[in-house]
Amino acid sequence: MIPRARRAAPTARPPAVLEDPRWAAVRARDARADGTFYYAVRTTGVYCRPSCGSRTPRPDNVALYTTREDAERDGYRACKRCTPAGPSAAERQAAVVAELCRWIEATLPERSPTLAELAERAGLSPHHLQRVFTAVVGVSPKAYAAACRARLVREALARAPSVTEAIHEAGYGSSARFYEASTARLGMTPSAYRAGGEHHAGRFAVGQSSLGAVLVAATARGVVAISLGDEPEALVHELERRFPQATLVGDDPEFARWVSEVVGLVESPARGVELPLDIRGTAFQQRVWAALTRIPSGQTTTYAALAESLGAPRAVRAVAQACARNTLAVAIPCHRVVRTDGALAGYRWGIARKHALLEREK
Numbered sequence: 001m002i003p004r005a006r007r008a009a010p011t012a013r014p015p016a017v018l019e020d021p022r023w024a025a026v027r028a029r030d031a032r033a034d035g036t037f038y039y040a041v042r043t044t045g046v047y048c049r050p051s052c053g054s055r056t057p058r059p060d061n062v063a064l065y066t067t068r069e070d071a072e073r074d075g076y077r078a079c080k081r082c083t084p085a086g087p088s089a090a091e092r093q094a095a096v097v098a099e100l101c102r103w104i105e106a107t108l109p110e111r112s113p114t115l116a117e118l119a120e121r122a123g124l125s126p127h128h129l130q131r132v133f134t135a136v137v138g139v140s141p142k143a144y145a146a147a148c149r150a151r152l153v154r155e156a157l158a159r160a161p162s163v164t165e166a167i168h169e170a171g172y173g174s175s176a177r178f179y180e181a182s183t184a185r186l187g188m189t190p191s192a193y194r195a196g197g198e199h200h201a202g203r204f205a206v207g208q209s210s211l212g213a214v215l216v217a218a219t220a221r222g223v224v225a226i227s228l229g230d231e232p233e234a235l236v237h238e239l240e241r242r243f244p245q246a247t248l249v250g251d252d253p254e255f256a257r258w259v260s261e262v263v264g265l266v267e268s269p270a271r272g273v274e275l276p277l278d279i280r281g282t283a284f285q286q287r288v289w290a291a292l293t294r295i296p297s298g299q300t301t302t303y304a305a306l307a308e309s310l311g312a313p314r315a316v317r318a319v320a321q322a323c324a325r326n327t328l329a330v331a332i333p334c335h336r337v338v339r340t341d342g343a344l345a346g347y348r349w350g351i352a353r354k355h356a357l358l359e360r361e362k
Contacts, residue, residue, distance in 0.1 A: 015060040022064055025050045031313075032304070034088045037063045040076040047071035051083035051089070090314060092182045095134040096122050104145050109152055112145040138284040138319075140311040147282045169202045203249050204239060206232040211353050215239060216259045222276030226262055226329045228349035265330050270297035270361045273331040281325065284315075289320035295336045298361045302340050324348060330357065 025033035033050040040047035110284035215235035347354035
């Protein structure tokens with residue numbers, strides 16, 4: 001007797017939500033997806049933001065919606081934990097930090113609020129505030145206050161009758177305290193800065209590369225500018241505007257070696273730079289620029305990933321602005337930063353040059 005063949009059991013079909021790329025954002029609790037869609041859970045009757053901290057539901061119980069109205073139309077109510085109908089946790093934190101930044105600026109130059117005072121004003125513990133503030137701004141409250149005070153002293157140096165008055169006007173308790181860090185904050189002595197760089201000697205020269213003209217300028221501390229462009233004259237005028245009263249010395253034979261090395265770097269950016277650099281910027285900008293130098297040649301990163309690596313995932317715009325203000329082309333490789341979709345974003349010296357540099361590194 002021939003046994004009857006058994007009918008195969010039907011294969012369970014995976015939930016359709018697993019094939020939707022938005023499900024990955026739900027599983028990762030990705031705050032960047034907040035506002036782009038919502039997910040609802042059939043077993044609870046609640047809809048949430050992608051970043052909701054609630055337990056991740058089973059995919060066969062999930063429905064995805066483009067708007068809150070669509071979810072509510074199907075009978076779901078808003079989650080009380082992530083409050084999708086109101087501002088997100090990230091937005092609330094950003095608003096708190098923005099108010100604290102305004103308060104810090106308002107209390108200067110008389111004094112800088114302590115971390116405890118800021119925490120009390122925000123209704124957070126000092127440790128939590130320090131972490132939230134750094135995540136949003138990119139630097140600690142103390143570093144932010146120091147940067148604001150440095151800006152005040154730069155403004156005061158332009159109008160005060162004397163350097164001493166400018167220092168005290170900006171709120172520094174003593175001249176000695178300011179002079180200890182004046183070179184790092186201003187790039188030169190206060191007297192030279194007040195005079196627009198007068199008597200602050202610098203060397204510069206313009207070379208030629210396959211990407212056009214290359215201007216290299218240096219102070220006694222190291223290379224302060226590497227610029228790329230079509231016309232040498234335009235690069236020189238830009239340098240003169242940056243240091244309006246400085247003594248800029250061109251055609252220095254000893255400086256020609258540095259220029260040659262920079263041109264070689266433009267032609268072969270993977271080789272890296274071994275010249276001393278005079279890097280000037282805010283505390284956050286310098287953190288971004290240091291991170292740029294750690295990106296391996298031939299590789300790229302995104303503005304979002306760079307902000308994440310700095311411990312400031314919500315400071316993407318500030319990271320992009322720091323890249324745009326980099327004055328040391330190729331030496332600080334901001335050309336290795338691209339948009340999330342892989343497209344080449346703006347580049348101070350032109351998208352075509354950015355593309356060429358990346359191709360050479362490959």
